[in-house]
Amino acid sequence: MLSRATCLGALVISTSTLAADPAKVQEAQIRFKEGVRLMNTGDYEHARLQFANAYTLANNSDALYNLGYTEVKSGHFVEGARHLRQFIHRPKVEQADIDKANKFLSSALEHVGDVTVETKANAVIAVDKENVGQAPLPDPVAVTPGKHKIVVQFGDQQEAKEFQVAAGEKLKVALLLSDPSTSTTAALAPVQGDPAPVKTTGAEGATVDIRSGIDRGTAPNSNRETNPTRYWVAGGFAVGALALATGGVLFGAASTRAKDDAEAARKTLPDDSACLDPAIPGCAALKDSRDSQNRNGTISWVMYAGAGAFAVAAVASWVFISPERAASRSVATPIVGPTTLGAQWMTRF
Numbered sequence: 126m127l128s129r130a131t132c133l134g135a136l137v138i139s140t141s142t143l144a145a146d147p148a149k150v151q152e153a154q155i156r157f158k159e160g161v162r163l164m165n166t167g168d169y170e171h172a173r174l175q176f177a178n179a180y181t182l183a184n185n186s187d188a189l190y191n192l193g194y195t196e197v198k199s200g201h202f203v204e205g206a207r208h209l210r211q212f213i214h215r216p217k218v219e220q221a222d223i224d225k226a227n228k229f230l231s232s233a234l235e236h237v238g239d240v241t242v243e244t245k246a247n248a249v250i251a252v253d254k255e256n257v258g259q260a261p262l263p264d265p266v267a268v269t270p271g272k273h274k275i276v277v278q279f280g281d282q283q284e285a286k287e288f289q290v291a292a293g294e295k296l297k298v299a300l301l302l303s304d305p306s307t308s309t310t311a312a313l314a315p316v317q318g319d320p321a322p323v324k325t326t327g328a329e330g331a332t333v334d335i336r337s338g339i340d341r342g343t344a345p346n347s348n349r350e351t352n353p354t355r356y357w358v359a360g361g362f363a364v365g366a367l368a369l370a371t372g373g374v375l376f377g378a379a380s381t382r383a384k385d386d387a388e389a390a391r392k393t394l395p396d397d398s399a400c401l402d403p404a405i406p407g408c409a410a411l412k413d414s415r416d417s418q419n420r421n422g423t424i425s426w427v428m429y430a431g432a433g434a435f436a437v438a439a440v441a442s443w444v445f446i447s448p449e450r451a452a453s454r455s456v457a458t459p460i461v462g463p464t465t466l467g468a469q470w471m472t473r474f
Contacts, residue, residue, distance in 0.1 A: 149182045159472055160175030163193065173201065192208050193205045197233045206230055237270065241297045245279050251275070252273060253274055358446060359442040372424075384414075387415045
């Protein structure tokens with residue numbers, strides 16, 4: 126059975142010296158609910174945007190967890206890895222949730238490079254001009270596979286190094302700033318921006334619980350099943366396209382044979398005008414052959430057109446139907462028969 130996250134709508138504000146902004150809490154609740162709804166329909170791309178907004182507004186662990194989860198599911202592996210690591214470092218996170226986060230983190234790390242930066246303590250570290258914090262970093266830095274550049278700065282010392290990393294590779298890069306002659310301050314732009322947060326609990330330790338009733342016994346939708354509808358519908362349309370194309374070929378061949386028969390019958394007559402009288406021998410055969418030619422030719426072209434339509438429907442079904450089973454499903458079923466050509470659409474909740 127599909128595991129679904131459910132938001133009951135109430136907000137709980139933890140004890141703090143600073144009260145949470147009610148407007149932000151309400152907006153975070155709305156964003157979080159919409160993210161849950163989109164997540165359970167398999168729309169991870171738009172769900173992650175809603176969770177990102179909810180996390181920005183409420184600095185909530187559940188929003189952060191769901192943000193990292195939907196980023197991994199939507200192919201944003203670098204962002205997903207970083208946010209899941211932030212979630213793991215947050216205080217008061219249950220071990221069961223840490224285990225689930227590590228599961229999806231491992232999945233994300235298969236698609237990124239994981240770089241450990243070794244440098245002088247308190248040096249500011251930037252990867253591809255993005256400030257990722259001060260040394261020592263609590264975790265390796267997830268980056269896209271390919272070529273990158275690290276710059277570290279400590280006081281007036283600065284050192285840079287380029288490196289290449291592959292998907293799933295773990296790499297250590299050392300920039301020790303031990304030799305002043307290696308300083309490249311004049312040649313490199315200074316590191317700017319604040320370090321990326323790793324452990325955050327909100328202003329003065331305040332946190333906003335926008336989960337309130339979410340069942341975290343299992344990871345959100347972590348047990349989603351492969352959606353068989355995608356295969357049945359796309360396969361059905363593909364089979365229909367093949368059947369129609371085959372029929373088009375057969376009726377086309379029949380039309381060609383009828384054309385040859387009509388030509389042979391016509392040669393037995395002095396000219397076509399001789400068939401103004403149906404009683405003339407050969408006229409009936411000529412008429413039947415031409416009728417058969419036209420009829421079979423028309424059927425052939427109709428079946429070719431239907432085959433093309435079904436082929437387009439097969440591709441569209443494969444592209445647009447989610448590869449994972451959602452809470453509700455809409456099923457398009459092709460209908461092919463001797464006198465029927467079409468499709469029916471059924472929705473199951």
